[in-house]
Amino acid sequence: RFKNLHNHKPAEGVTSKSLLERGLRAQIEKTLNSASIDGDHERWAAILRFQLAWDVWPIAPADKMKEPEDNFKDAIRVQREGGHLTELAESLNGLGELYKKSAVHARDVEKNSATATENFNLSRSCHEEAIQIRRQSPYTLVNGGLAQSLNSLGALCNVENDKHMADVILTQALELYSAVGGPFFPKTLTVMNALANIYRESGKRANALALIA
Numbered sequence: 001r002f003k004n005l006h007n008h009k010p011a012e013g014v015t016s017k018s019l020l021e022r023g024l025r026a027q028i029e030k031t032l033n034s035a036s037i038d039g040d041h042e043r044w045a046a047i048l049r050f051q052l053a054w055d056v057w058p059i060a061p062a063d064k065m066k067e068p069e070d071n072f073k074d075a076i077r078v079q080r081e082g083g084h085l086t087e088l089a090e091s092l093n094g095l096g097e098l099y100k101k102s103a104v105h106a107r108d109v110e111k112n113s114a115t116a117t118e119n120f121n122l123s124r125s126c127h128e129e130a131i132q133i134r135r136q137s138p139y140t141l142v143n144g145g146l147a148q149s150l151n152s153l154g155a156l157c158n159v160e161n162d163k164h165m166a167d168v169i170l171t172q173a174l175e176l177y178s179a180v181g182g183p184f185f186p187k188t189l190t191v192m193n194a195l196a197n198i199y200r201e202s203g204k205r206a207n208a209l210a211l212i213a
Contacts, residue, residue, distance in 0.1 A: 043087075046078035050091050057098045062105030065098055072098065085137065086145075089130040093149055096126030100156050120160055127153040144187065147176035151191055158194070163202050170195050 053071035060068065072095040079088035103119035106112045130149040134140040154170035157163075170191055177188040192211060199208035 042078045043082055043084060046075040046084075046091075047087065050075040050087070050094065053091075053098075054094055057094070057101070062101055062109070065102050069095070069098055085133050086139070089133045089140070089145060089149065092126045092130040092133070093152055096123045096130065096152055096156070099123035099126065100159060104159060120156070123156055124153070127156060144177060144180045147173045147180065147187070147191075150176065151187075151194075154191075155194065158198060163198050166198055167195065167202075170198070 049071040053068040053075070056071075057065060057068035072091055075091045076088060076095065079085075079091060099119045099122040103116045103123060106119060107116035127149055131146065131153060134146040134149055137145070140146040150169050150173035154166045154168075154173055157169060158166035174188065174191045174195060177185055177191055181188055196208045196211050199205070199211065
């Protein structure tokens with residue numbers, strides 16, 4: 001009865017990614033259509049919307065961000081109203097990354113400086129709020145949450161070509177990641193590499209060498 005399961009293949013044109021997205025959408029609809037909608041149902045739906053947005057936006061074309069943006073915003077609204085700060089910071093970080101991608105596309109592909117500036121500002125606002133939330137929670141110091149938000153903001157500054165602020169903020173992220181996971185923690189090494197590239201691009205060869213010494 002089960003011997004051929006390992007040979008099962010999705011229908012043509014159906015990917016594991018699309019199946020996951022379909023399942024998340026169905027679960028969101030089921031949760032919101034529950035006979036007893038309450039704070040817990042809304043909170044769970046917000047988590048699902050956040051997960052769906054994170055699954056979609058990194059692979060979606062930069063000009064097709066409406067759905068993941070709306071899902072992030074819906075999640076943020078529920079999390080803000082419910083006081084779910086840990087989840088709110090995660091959603092803000094995700095929305096900030098989405099706006100950064102849209103800003104870079106507007107600047108480099110569409111050559112639309114006004115839209116790029118608007119999205120860069122939206123991205124900065126999301127990341128700064130996430131940092132503010134996470135600075136107030138001791139837990140985010142030990143789980144890397146604050147370091148994640150600092151890393152996101154530093155990367156944004158770098159993309160905007162503000163090398164000085166990128167250096168300042170990424171150095172803070174590096175110190176936190178090092179404290180959380182040590183010098184060989186993958187995220188520590190990722191931030192270290194980003195800083196080394198900034199120093200190299202800024203002509204600060206000695207700083208780059210000192211960083212990896």
